[in-house]
Amino acid sequence: MSSVGPPLPYVRFARMEGPYPFPVERHSPWAVYVGVDAPSRVALRLYDLLGRLVLEYETMLERGAHRIELTLPNGTAPGLYLLRMESSTGSAQTPIIVE
Numbered sequence: 001m002s003s004v005g006p007p008l009p010y011v012r013f014a015r016m017e018g019p020y021p022f023p024v025e026r027h028s029p030w031a032v033y034v035g036v037d038a039p040s041r042v043a044l045r046l047y048d049l050l051g052r053l054v055l056e057y058e059t060m061l062e063r064g065a066h067r068i069e070l071t072l073p074n075g076t077a078p079g080l081y082l083l084r085m086e087s088s089t090g091s092a093q094t095p096i097i098v099e
Helices: none
Strands: 014-020 030-036 040-048 053-061 064-070 079-087 090-098
Touching: 014 079, 014 090, 030 040, 030 079, 040 064, 053 064
Parallel strands: none
Antiparallel strands: 014 030, 030 064, 040 053, 040 079, 079 090
């Protein structure tokens, strides 16, 4: 059997799971799990609901799954935040509740 037309492009992916524990405690470390399908520079950015940047973390990751541990800056208020991951292989976002 043969296909008709050009081959389909490879779809890149990136994924993020977490945070663990959930909800996040203000003064304790917490983690997210990030997966990329190729070596990639990954940026994690935490925003409050007004769109202000609260936390930024950047690193270079090899292909595969990785655990990234984060700590909130002093003075972070309890509430709802948005964690966004961006990489050259894709992006993902998840809500974060801070207690």
